[in-house]
Amino acid sequence: MILCQISDLHIKADGKKSYRIVDTAESLRRCVAQVNQLRQRPDAVVLTGDLVDFGKPEEYAFLRQLLQPLAMPYYLLPGNHDERAALRAAFPDHAYLRQNEDRIEYAIDDYPLRIVALDTVIPGASSGALAPASLAWLERVLQAQPDKPTVIVMHHPPFKTGIGHMDKIALAQPQALAGVVRRHPQVERILCGHLHRAIQVRFGGTIASTCPGVAHQVALDLSPQAASQFVMEPPAFQLHLWDAETGLISHTAYVGEFDGPYPFYDGDDLID
């Protein structure tokens, strides 16, 4: 099974650009076309938050249009730029968004790899948190199927990144989550967004990671004083390939047109 992760879309309505620079809609369009054209089509796509830029209904309506061409099922979860009610209203057919009445938390059991989504959003804040009820729910959900390989998906990563301004809007009290995850070794990964960069950290006995942004990236500045800035490094998405023997294999793929593929060999001979 292949799970595709697309993150931090920041879609705006009325042709507006994010921060007056980033054409986030065009970036998502290209990504969707590229995912559809993958030789091995993913079985599902998970979108790890910051789906739109200001949580407005018209932004979600446009998001829906942009995602419509995706050839496979997709799953949405909110980030700090999202607004739960508007998100749910725009996707009435996405029943999983209402598995939990309050927060957008859900478990998807249709695939060989189980998807468990957590909602880290604090309305009005850029930083994130997990409610005690969420942690209790997670504990129950993981206990229910201890043998099923699982990925947890959430917007805010539960780790420090070294990029000062992002660490100021991080997830509060990640240790509580680590405690739960440590008790459930079936958790293959914690897949997050928020950082607009690919980062991996050992966490609670598993691997936690963030996905690059599908439009713009956070500037690489590993300083506690790092300023809040973005760069137009290449947009990317990730493919998480579940292999029963190896476990979860994570690849990063760039959105865009690149030269190649170039063959290494011409017939039996390495090209000289």
Added chain:
Amino acid sequence: MGNAHYTLKSPFMKNAVSIQLIQCGKTFANGAQALQPIELDIRPGETVVLLGPSGCGKTTTLRLIAGLEFPDAGGQVLFGGEDVTALPIEKRGVGMVFQNYALFPNMTVGENIAYGLKIRKMPAAQRLAKIETLLEMVHLQGLGQRRIDQLSGGQKQRVALARALAVEPKVLLLDEPLTALDAKLRETLRADLNQLLRKLGITAIYVTHDQSEAMALGDRVVVMERGRIAQVGSPQDIYYRPASHFVADFIGTMNRVTGRVHDGYLRFAGGMLPFTASSPAPAATLMFRPEDVEVVTDGANVQGILLSTFFLGDRTRLVVDIGAEQPVIVETGKRAAWQAGEAIALRIEEHALLHFNDGATI
């Protein structure tokens, strides 16, 4: 390719295979259906175009034929009567051409074309002869030594086609091969491709969202809508005898006039048109093509007011208010000084009128 003395013998004609899709559906793990179980019979040597809007299932169908995707249990794919359902793409003997050329830029045109032959250990002399034949076939004679980055988009796609044909596949699959080209190149390559496919006699499946491409290239066109086949037919069938409201609306420009049915006529403010079908409701809709409306001085059956005109060179497109919900579009070759607001008399022949009961009165 404009060459009347084309003498290349096709190695494909005698080997052309039929393709059958039997109850081929595709359901995702979450229960969503990308493709309802479909039946499709493709004749040996036929060019079939899969046409429809995004999300209609045309690419999924192509991928099922290619062996990049496998149907739900119970579905079968047959090549020449042989069950290939379980075979992956490498074992099906298919050649593919994609929208993005997927050529090897570090190899010459000739090396690109010969790539598959070298892997199959074809001796060098034979290979070179084959390259020449293929270059001639796609009208790139003498360009074998060129680098890929020295080619235009159209030439690249010709190389991609030659490379796909080099290994003599049983079936040629083309996935929006002209979409990345500009309009002029697209038209030239489309005409060449049309001739080539006819000449080769290879079974070819062509996916596009562009109806003019479908009309120009398909022996038959499969119009798809939301994971189903809406209609299979010749381009003429699809255009003149659409099987449903969706097909009628999707292909070409279609006028629709809604009115009240009474005494065998559909009546609206600007006139009345013969209505012979039985209508379950008092209101009904008739559809007709812009070219089936004539601007007349005598014998009009519809009166209207000219709203606007678009001069298209060989003809003029008129937008006419006939007192129905929507204005109608008329195409005329008449040279006249059209004035918005003037009265226009129209004649629409009965044989041009189409009526569908499947939600036509929306």
